[in-house]
Amino acid sequence: MNMHSLILRTAGHFLLPLLLLFSVFLLLRGHDEPGGGFIGGLVAAAAIVLYLFSMDTESARKVLRVDPRDVLGAGMVLAVLSTIPGVFLGQPFFTAQWWEFTAPVFGDIKLSTVLIFDIGVYLVVIGSVLTIMLNLAEAED
Amino acid sequence: MFDIAIIAANVLLSIALVLGFWRLYLGPTLPDRVVALELIASLTIGYIAVYVISSGRTPFVDVAMVLALTAFLAAVGFARYLEKGGHRDDD
Numbered sequence: 536m537n538m539h540s541l542i543l544r545t546a547g548h549f550l551l552p553l554l555l556l557f558s559v560f561l562l563l564r565g566h567d568e569p570g571g572g573f574i575g576g577l578v579a580a581a582a583i584v585l586y587l588f589s590m591d592t593e594s595a596r597k598v599l600r601v602d603p604r605d606v607l608g609a610g611m612v613l614a615v616l617s618t619i620p621g622v623f624l625g626q627p628f629f630t631a632q633w634w635e636f637t638a639p640v641f642g643d644i645k646l647s648t649v650l651i652f653d654i655g656v657y658l659v660v661i662g663s664v665l666t667i668m669l670n671l672a673e674a675e676d
Numbered sequence: 677m678f679d680i681a682i683i684a685a686n687v688l689l690s691i692a693l694v695l696g697f698w699r700l701y702l703g704p705t706l707p708d709r710v711v712a713l714e715l716i717a718s719l720t721i722g723y724i725a726v727y728v729i730s731s732g733r734t735p736f737v738d739v740a741m742v743l744a745l746t747a748f749l750a751a752v753g754f755a756r757y758l759e760k761g762g763h764r765d766d767d
Contacts, residue, residue, distance in 0.1 A: 569739060574742060585745075
Protein backbone atom coordinates (compact mmCIF):
# COMPACT_ATOMS: atom_id res chain seq x y z
CA MET A 536 0.00 0.00 0.00
CA ASN A 537 2.44 2.68 1.10
CA MET A 538 5.59 3.25 -0.88
CA HIS A 539 8.04 2.56 2.00
CA SER A 540 10.09 5.58 1.03
CA LEU A 541 12.21 6.79 3.95
CA ILE A 542 12.72 10.22 2.36
CA LEU A 543 9.00 10.76 1.82
CA ARG A 544 8.13 9.57 5.34
CA THR A 545 10.68 11.87 6.99
CA ALA A 546 9.62 14.82 4.83
CA GLY A 547 5.95 14.10 5.59
CA HIS A 548 6.58 14.17 9.35
CA PHE A 549 8.37 17.51 9.12
CA LEU A 550 6.06 19.13 6.58
CA LEU A 551 2.72 18.28 8.20
CA PRO A 552 2.89 20.78 11.12
CA LEU A 553 4.55 23.45 8.96
CA LEU A 554 1.92 23.20 6.24
CA LEU A 555 -0.95 23.23 8.76
CA LEU A 556 0.51 26.41 10.26
CA PHE A 557 0.89 27.90 6.77
CA SER A 558 -2.76 27.05 6.00
CA VAL A 559 -3.96 28.89 9.12
CA PHE A 560 -1.76 31.84 8.10
CA LEU A 561 -3.35 31.87 4.63
CA LEU A 562 -6.84 31.61 6.17
CA LEU A 563 -6.36 34.58 8.49
CA ARG A 564 -4.53 36.76 5.97
CA GLY A 565 -7.14 36.23 3.28
CA HIS A 566 -9.15 39.38 3.93
CA ASP A 567 -7.03 41.94 2.07
CA GLU A 568 -4.20 39.88 0.60
CA PRO A 569 -3.91 36.64 -1.39
CA GLY A 570 -5.28 33.77 0.66
CA GLY A 571 -8.60 32.90 2.23
CA GLY A 572 -10.65 29.95 3.36
CA PHE A 573 -10.53 27.99 0.13
CA ILE A 574 -6.79 27.98 -0.50
CA GLY A 575 -6.06 27.59 3.21
CA GLY A 576 -8.29 24.52 3.38
CA LEU A 577 -6.66 23.17 0.24
CA VAL A 578 -3.16 23.53 1.75
CA ALA A 579 -4.29 21.84 4.99
CA ALA A 580 -5.89 19.00 3.01
CA ALA A 581 -2.74 18.69 0.87
CA ALA A 582 -0.63 18.42 4.05
CA ILE A 583 -2.75 15.52 5.30
CA VAL A 584 -2.80 13.91 1.83
CA LEU A 585 1.02 14.12 1.80
CA TYR A 586 1.01 12.35 5.17
CA LEU A 587 -1.41 9.77 3.73
CA PHE A 588 0.92 9.13 0.78
CA SER A 589 3.95 8.73 3.05
CA MET A 590 2.27 6.61 5.76
CA ASP A 591 -1.06 4.79 5.39
CA THR A 592 -4.77 5.57 5.62
CA GLU A 593 -5.04 4.64 9.32
CA SER A 594 -2.46 7.18 10.50
CA ALA A 595 -3.87 9.82 8.13
CA ARG A 596 -7.30 9.37 9.75
CA LYS A 597 -5.67 9.70 13.17
CA VAL A 598 -4.22 13.10 12.21
CA LEU A 599 -7.74 14.47 11.76
CA ARG A 600 -9.16 12.53 14.77
CA VAL A 601 -12.74 12.88 13.47
CA ASP A 602 -14.43 11.66 10.32
CA PRO A 603 -13.80 14.12 7.44
CA ARG A 604 -17.55 14.13 6.73
CA ASP A 605 -18.15 15.55 10.23
CA VAL A 606 -15.63 18.32 9.46
CA LEU A 607 -17.52 19.05 6.23
CA GLY A 608 -20.85 19.26 8.09
CA ALA A 609 -19.44 21.44 10.88
CA GLY A 610 -17.97 23.84 8.32
CA MET A 611 -21.26 24.09 6.45
CA VAL A 612 -23.18 24.79 9.70
CA LEU A 613 -20.62 27.48 10.64
CA ALA A 614 -20.87 29.12 7.20
CA VAL A 615 -24.70 29.20 7.36
CA LEU A 616 -24.70 30.50 10.96
CA SER A 617 -22.46 33.40 9.96
CA THR A 618 -25.14 34.66 7.55
CA ILE A 619 -27.86 35.00 10.19
CA PRO A 620 -26.79 37.94 12.49
CA GLY A 621 -27.54 40.49 9.76
CA VAL A 622 -31.21 39.45 9.72
CA PHE A 623 -31.69 40.31 13.41
CA LEU A 624 -30.20 43.78 12.87
CA GLY A 625 -32.76 44.57 10.17
CA GLN A 626 -30.33 44.16 7.31
CA PRO A 627 -30.51 41.75 4.37
CA PHE A 628 -29.50 38.11 4.81
CA PHE A 629 -25.71 37.58 4.43
CA THR A 630 -24.80 41.19 5.38
CA ALA A 631 -21.38 41.21 7.06
CA GLN A 632 -21.23 42.39 10.68
CA TRP A 633 -18.09 43.85 12.24
CA TRP A 634 -17.01 44.09 15.85
CA GLU A 635 -14.00 46.23 16.71
CA PHE A 636 -12.42 46.24 20.13
CA THR A 637 -9.03 46.70 21.77
CA ALA A 638 -7.44 43.71 23.44
CA PRO A 639 -4.68 44.12 26.07
CA VAL A 640 -1.84 42.45 24.13
CA PHE A 641 -2.96 42.30 20.51
CA GLY A 642 -4.06 45.90 20.03
CA ASP A 643 -7.03 46.70 17.80
CA ILE A 644 -8.87 43.60 16.68
CA LYS A 645 -11.55 43.47 14.02
CA LEU A 646 -13.81 40.42 14.12
CA SER A 647 -16.48 39.84 11.52
CA THR A 648 -18.99 37.30 10.31
CA VAL A 649 -16.84 37.18 7.16
CA LEU A 650 -14.12 35.46 9.20
CA ILE A 651 -16.63 32.90 10.52
CA PHE A 652 -17.80 32.25 6.96
CA ASP A 653 -14.17 31.82 5.84
CA ILE A 654 -13.49 29.34 8.65
CA GLY A 655 -16.59 27.45 7.50
CA VAL A 656 -15.28 27.34 3.92
CA TYR A 657 -11.89 26.18 5.28
CA LEU A 658 -13.51 23.25 7.12
CA VAL A 659 -15.74 22.35 4.15
CA VAL A 660 -12.73 22.20 1.80
CA ILE A 661 -10.69 20.07 4.24
CA GLY A 662 -13.64 17.73 4.77
CA SER A 663 -14.57 17.26 1.13
CA VAL A 664 -11.00 16.82 -0.20
CA LEU A 665 -10.09 14.36 2.56
CA THR A 666 -13.33 12.39 2.11
CA ILE A 667 -12.46 11.95 -1.56
CA MET A 668 -8.77 11.14 -0.98
CA LEU A 669 -9.26 8.73 1.94
CA ASN A 670 -12.03 6.84 0.13
CA LEU A 671 -9.87 6.58 -3.01
CA ALA A 672 -6.90 5.34 -0.97
CA GLU A 673 -9.08 2.75 0.78
CA ALA A 674 -10.59 1.60 -2.51
CA GLU A 675 -7.04 0.94 -3.75
CA ASP A 676 -6.34 -1.57 -0.95
CA MET B 677 21.38 45.45 -15.84
CA PHE B 678 18.45 44.36 -13.68
CA ASP B 679 16.04 44.58 -16.63
CA ILE B 680 18.41 42.57 -18.83
CA ALA B 681 18.66 39.87 -16.14
CA ILE B 682 14.85 39.67 -15.86
CA ILE B 683 14.46 39.42 -19.64
CA ALA B 684 17.21 36.80 -19.88
CA ALA B 685 15.58 34.74 -17.13
CA ASN B 686 12.20 34.93 -18.89
CA VAL B 687 13.71 33.93 -22.25
CA LEU B 688 15.57 30.96 -20.74
CA LEU B 689 12.46 29.83 -18.87
CA SER B 690 10.43 30.08 -22.08
CA ILE B 691 12.94 27.97 -24.02
CA ALA B 692 12.90 25.37 -21.24
CA LEU B 693 9.09 25.43 -21.26
CA VAL B 694 8.96 24.78 -25.01
CA LEU B 695 11.42 21.88 -24.61
CA GLY B 696 9.33 20.53 -21.72
CA PHE B 697 6.15 20.63 -23.83
CA TRP B 698 8.05 18.96 -26.66
CA ARG B 699 9.00 16.09 -24.33
CA LEU B 700 5.38 15.94 -23.07
CA TYR B 701 4.21 15.55 -26.67
CA LEU B 702 7.01 13.18 -27.74
CA GLY B 703 7.53 11.08 -24.57
CA PRO B 704 7.28 7.46 -25.62
CA THR B 705 6.17 6.22 -22.19
CA LEU B 706 4.02 7.55 -19.37
CA PRO B 707 6.94 8.09 -16.91
CA ASP B 708 8.56 10.43 -19.47
CA ARG B 709 5.39 12.47 -19.62
CA VAL B 710 5.13 12.58 -15.80
CA VAL B 711 8.67 13.94 -15.58
CA ALA B 712 7.86 16.48 -18.31
CA LEU B 713 4.76 17.65 -16.38
CA GLU B 714 6.84 17.99 -13.23
CA LEU B 715 9.41 20.04 -15.18
CA ILE B 716 6.64 22.33 -16.50
CA ALA B 717 5.34 22.84 -12.94
CA SER B 718 8.84 23.73 -11.71
CA LEU B 719 9.28 26.19 -14.59
CA THR B 720 5.95 27.82 -13.70
CA ILE B 721 7.26 28.28 -10.14
CA GLY B 722 10.35 29.88 -11.69
CA TYR B 723 8.16 32.29 -13.66
CA ILE B 724 6.34 33.31 -10.47
CA ALA B 725 9.69 33.83 -8.69
CA VAL B 726 10.99 36.03 -11.53
CA TYR B 727 7.73 38.00 -11.48
CA VAL B 728 8.03 38.53 -7.71
CA ILE B 729 11.60 39.81 -8.12
CA SER B 730 10.74 42.11 -11.02
CA SER B 731 7.53 43.58 -9.53
CA GLY B 732 8.36 43.43 -5.81
CA ARG B 733 4.95 41.93 -4.93
CA THR B 734 6.12 39.55 -2.22
CA PRO B 735 2.69 38.00 -1.39
CA PHE B 736 3.02 36.06 -4.65
CA VAL B 737 5.81 33.98 -3.10
CA ASP B 738 3.02 32.12 -1.29
CA VAL B 739 1.41 31.34 -4.66
CA ALA B 740 4.68 29.71 -5.72
CA MET B 741 4.74 27.72 -2.47
CA VAL B 742 1.20 26.39 -2.92
CA LEU B 743 1.91 25.55 -6.57
CA ALA B 744 5.08 23.68 -5.57
CA LEU B 745 3.10 21.73 -2.97
CA THR B 746 0.30 20.70 -5.33
CA ALA B 747 2.76 19.83 -8.13
CA PHE B 748 4.70 17.63 -5.72
CA LEU B 749 1.49 15.89 -4.62
CA ALA B 750 0.54 15.30 -8.27
CA ALA B 751 3.97 13.76 -8.92
CA VAL B 752 3.63 11.48 -5.88
CA GLY B 753 0.14 10.46 -7.02
CA PHE B 754 1.45 9.60 -10.50
CA ALA B 755 4.36 7.67 -8.94
CA ARG B 756 1.90 5.62 -6.85
CA TYR B 757 -0.19 4.89 -9.91
CA LEU B 758 2.89 3.76 -11.85
CA GLU B 759 4.18 1.64 -8.96
CA LYS B 760 0.83 -0.13 -8.69
CA GLY B 761 1.22 -1.25 -12.28
CA GLY B 762 -0.69 1.27 -14.33
CA HIS B 763 -0.05 0.71 -18.02
CA ARG B 764 3.11 2.51 -19.07
CA ASP B 765 3.09 2.38 -22.86
CA ASP B 766 0.38 4.83 -23.79
CA ASP B 767 1.07 5.32 -27.49
